[in-house]
Amino acid sequence: MADLFAAHAPAFWSRGIPAIPLVKGQKRPAIDAWQMFSDSLPTEEQKARWLSEFAHGNIGVALGPQSGIEMLDVDTDDPKVHQFIDTVLPHSPWRRLGRKGFALAFRWSGHRTFRIKQADDATIMELLSAKTQLVIPPSIHPDTGLPYRANVDLLEVYDELPPLPRDVEIILREGLKELGYELSANGFTKLTEWVAPGARDNRMIQVAGLYANTILRGEVTFLEAVAQMRGWHDARVEKVAGDDVDINKGIVRMAEFLVSDVTGDKRRMLPVGWDANLSGEMKSGLGLNVITDENQEWTPEQVRTHLDAALGALPPEDLRRVDEVNKALDRIARQQFDALHEEQILRWIAETSMTGISFTSLKRRLRELRQGEVVGTDHSEIAEQVLADLRRFGEVRFAFNKFWSWTGSHWERKIDEDIYRLISNDYGDLPAARKAADHSGILKVMGRKVSRPLVDSALVGINFANGYLSQDGRMLPHDPAYGATYCLPYRYMPELADRCPRWLAFLNERWAKDADRPDKITALQEAMCATLMGMAPRLQRAVLLVGVARSGKSQVLKVMRGLLPEEAVSNIPPNTWGDKFMPVGFVGKLLNVAGELSESKYIQGDIFKQVVEGESIPVQYKGKDAFDIRPMCAHWFGSNHLPKTRDTSEGFNRRWLVLTFNQPVPLEDVQLDFADILIAEEREAITAWAIQGMPRLIRQHSYTIPASHAQAVEAMADANDSVRFFMKQKGVGVLCLNSAPTSSTQLYTEYYRFCAEAGDARPVTLRSFLGRMENLANVFGFTPISQKDKDGNTQVLYVNGTSATPAEAA
Numbered sequence: 001m002a003d004l005f006a007a008h009a010p011a012f013w014s015r016g017i018p019a020i021p022l023v024k025g026q027k028r029p030a031i032d033a034w035q036m037f038s039d040s041l042p043t044e045e046q047k048a049r050w051l052s053e054f055a056h057g058n059i060g061v062a063l064g065p066q067s068g069i070e071m072l073d074v075d076t077d078d079p080k081v082h083q084f085i086d087t088v089l090p091h092s093p094w095r096r097l098g099r100k101g102f103a104l105a106f107r108w109s110g111h112r113t114f115r116i117k118q119a120d121d122a123t124i125m126e127l128l129s130a131k132t133q134l135v136i137p138p139s140i141h142p143d144t145g146l147p148y149r150a151n152v153d154l155l156e157v158y159d160e161l162p163p164l165p166r167d168v169e170i171i172l173r174e175g176l177k178e179l180g181y182e183l184s185a186n187g188f189t190k191l192t193e194w195v196a197p198g199a200r201d202n203r204m205i206q207v208a209g210l211y212a213n214t215i216l217r218g219e220v221t222f223l224e225a226v227a228q229m230r231g232w233h234d235a236r237v238e239k240v241a242g243d244d245v246d247i248n249k250g251i252v253r254m255a256e257f258l259v260s261d262v263t264g265d266k267r268r269m270l271p272v273g274w275d276a277n278l279s280g281e282m283k284s285g286l287g288l289n290v291i292t293d294e295n296q297e298w299t300p301e302q303v304r305t306h307l308d309a310a311l312g313a314l315p316p317e318d319l320r321r322v323d324e325v326n327k328a329l330d331r332i333a334r335q336q337f338d339a340l341h342e343e344q345i346l347r348w349i350a351e352t353s354m355t356g357i358s359f360t361s362l363k364r365r366l367r368e369l370r371q372g373e374v375v376g377t378d379h380s381e382i383a384e385q386v387l388a389d390l391r392r393f394g395e396v397r398f399a400f401n402k403f404w405s406w407t408g409s410h411w412e413r414k415i416d417e418d419i420y421r422l423i424s425n426d427y428g429d430l431p432a433a434r435k436a437a438d439h440s441g442i443l444k445v446m447g448r449k450v451s452r453p454l455v456d457s458a459l460v461g462i463n464f465a466n467g468y469l470s471q472d473g474r475m476l477p478h479d480p481a482y483g484a485t486y487c488l489p490y491r492y493m494p495e496l497a498d499r500c501p502r503w504l505a506f507l508n509e510r511w512a513k514d515a516d517r518p519d520k521i522t523a524l525q526e527a528m529c530a531t532l533m534g535m536a537p538r539l540q541r542a543v544l545l546v547g548v549a550r551s552g553k554s555q556v557l558k559v560m561r562g563l564l565p566e567e568a569v570s571n572i573p574p575n576t577w578g579d580k581f582m583p584v585g586f587v588g589k590l591l592n593v594a595g596e597l598s599e600s601k602y603i604q605g606d607i608f609k610q611v612v613e614g615e616s617i618p619v620q621y622k623g624k625d626a627f628d629i630r631p632m633c634a635h636w637f638g639s640n641h642l643p644k645t646r647d648t649s650e651g652f653n654r655r656w657l658v659l660t661f662n663q664p665v666p667l668e669d670v671q672l673d674f675a676d677i678l679i680a681e682e683r684e685a686i687t688a689w690a691i692q693g694m695p696r697l698i699r700q701h702s703y704t705i706p707a708s709h710a711q712a713v714e715a716m717a718d719a720n721d722s723v724r725f726f727m728k729q730k731g732v733g734v735l736c737l738n739s740a741p742t743s744s745t746q747l748y749t750e751y752y753r754f755c756a757e758a759g760d761a762r763p764v765t766l767r768s769f770l771g772r773m774e775n776l777a778n779v780f781g782f783t784p785i786s787q788k789d790k791d792g793n794t795q796v797l798y799v800n801g802t803s804a805t806p807a808e809a810a
Contacts, residue, residue, distance in 0.1 A: 006055035018062040021054035032230045035131045038064030058139035064130030070108045071128045074101035090162035096150045109163040119182040196409030204250040212257035218271035255286035269297045269335040300341045333369035376430025383445040398447040409478045410487040455483030466491040485588030486568035500685035510552040519706040528690035536634030537614025545638045547661030553638040558675030575601040584619040586631040597639040605647020648721040658712040722761040723772040735798040744796035
């Protein structure tokens with residue numbers, strides 16, 4: 001059918017269905033920004049243009065609220081899967097047939113797009129919803145060259161399409177598991193990623209600058225760069241909700257970058273053909289008409305031809321011959337010939353120009369011209385120029401031994417290698433930038449010039465896509481002063497706080513048999529709030545989820561992690577915090593998830609307390625100078641056992657918030673991707689629920705402590721201190737053996753015998769025993785008293801009670 005799109009699209013439009021043109025014989029849309037038609041119909045002008053320009057193209061339907069359609073696209077020929085789908089889902093009257101599977105049409109009911117894959121990443125099926133499109137018959141299949149087929153015309157059964165169940169993804173996943181499929185978590189329900197307007201605009205400026213550079217390098221023409229920018233924009237629109245980015249502004253900025261680099265201080269040359277097929281009207285509209293032939297590169301032969309003609313028109317003694325040579329040198333200086341061609345041209349000028357200028361003088365003059373206004377003889381001057389390049393895209397600072405740029409919503413870390421590449425490519429021909437050591441020196445000078453803390457405000461808060469939520473509940477505009485190094489990819493929506501039924505049902509079920517269930521849920525809410533707010537160090541506790549296997553610990557950790565973007569999370573186990581390199585990973589993080597605690601490696605008590613409390617600690621990037629940080633992240637652990645340490649102080653025990661999980665999930669009820677479902681469906685609501693704990697934290701200045709926490713900490717203290725365990729088991733009565741105060745020697749003998757009988761209690765030396773007993777005096781309510789025995793040796797007696805005197809001991 002010659003006019004495939006033109007023949008069928010009007011019928012869809014008349015029913016309010018946004019049919020869109022696809023490339024002839026292909027699946028991809030022939031237009032930019034087609035995703036907008038998920039929510040609206042094309043205008044009459046757009047329809048007319050499409051019918052004219054894409055009459056022969058394939059036809060697709062933009063799915064979502066405007067069309068009222070969502071599609072289940074099945075990509076397997078397994079008959080068991082086909083039968084399963086026909087059994088568990090409502091009957092769809094429309095089925096598009098494919099080589100392996102089929103597509104079913106349903107009434108759009110707000111589902112998010114999701115994809116179900118096997119463990120080897122092969123797609124089994126996907127639900128196509130808003131911001132997606134599907135090829136419909138009689139479009140031509142790109143592989144077979146034959147028309148797509150369906151059992152009936154979609155328009156004939158449009159009003160009969162049934163909706164899918166709300167939990168269709170769970171139904172499908174669980175059913176496929178029962179059929180024996182091993183599924184991947186990849187491709188799970190696609191989250192709507194919200195990006196702050198300022199960050200989107202800033203990113204568009206960066207992209208515009210990158211594409212301007214590709215034009216200058218001759219990799220693409222201006223129109224090809226425009227097409228690539230539009231492609232970038234389309235990809236962003238597909239993943240990002242909220243106000244759309246005006247891509248035309250980005251194209252204008254790309255043109256501005258081009259004009260600035262060519263006609264400004266950099267005086268760069270454009271490659272021949274950069275403006276291919278670019279109309280004069282478009283050049284004028286974008287301000288590109290200021291770029292002339294003088295701003296375009298010449299080949300070595302063109303340089304010779306031009307200079308030969310210019311010199312041939314002048315007498316040998318005419319001083320203007322020097323001017324012509326200088327013009328030629330200026331053009332050569334602004335572009336990069338290979339060394340051989342450059343030397344050949346300079347020797348040819350020296351031999352034929354009749355100006356008396358030597359080859360050596362020409363080389364020196366060429367070097368001066370390439371330096372431009374930047375002499376480039378010291379690192380400071382070059383560092384300032386590189387910083388100016390970086391500032392084109394936002395403010396730049398140097399903190400924590402790294403460079404950071406303001407994106408419009410948060411500070412983003414710059415990669416050192418990218419800056420080195422910029423120095424090498426744009427300034428590597430300058431005298432002070434030719435060696436690798438020069439590049440390192442320039443980078444150090446840059447750091448000194450913009451060294452400044454990221455945080456200029458003491459305001460504590462959460463950096464959402466729609467603003468900065470302060471501790472007192474104010475939603476403020478994004479500001480570099482807050483020092484945020486992340487931006488949550490979603491909005492703060494307090495009205496959703498009571499709309500996380502799956503999450504709350506999960507917590508109530510996991511702790512259903514626990515007497516302190518309300519306090520556990522409250523404590524978890526507070527811990528999540530403190531983590532998001534970046535205030536966990538003030539509360540001086542690490543969060544430990546401990547208990548039996550398959551009890552829900554890992555799902556809670558996954559949910560907590562899923563609320564934050566990757567750049568706000570680290571994974572550094574506590575037994576490595578004493579290393580000088582590992583803790584540098586805490587920089588800019590809100591959450592540190594270490595997962596399962598080691599059963600064999602001990603936690604170093606002093607550094608653990610420093611990190612959890614957010615005290616200043618020295619850290620270091622490998623190959624860099626050391627510096628100090630104050631970790632602001634919360635530390636969450638999930639474990640089947642309690643922490644191990646040689647620190648027997650009460651200070652270590654007080655640095656934990658322990659939430660116990662005692663009820664395993666039956667094997668038949670285990671759902672490995674449950675956390676993914678929670679995040680996909682209730683992310684914003686769970687966050688809003690967590691933030692409801694903020695007023696309580698402000699009022700209490702501490703977490704709510706469940707009764708089971710105290711029991712777990714007591715067990716942890718006993719396991720880490722055999723002396724404490726001994727005293728707890730024997731009681732203070734052991735201090736009065738034979739109705740008299742017990743000496744340290746007697747008590748140590750009793751303690752050693754106890755450890756031998758207990759089997760799992762490791763005895764310590766007498767010296768350690770004495771120290772630990774002194775630390776436990778207040779815990780168990782006794783007094784250690786030192787006095788001389790009859791032989792003049794110092795002996796410690798232990799007296800029941802905390803106010804005993806030496807006389808009482810005697």
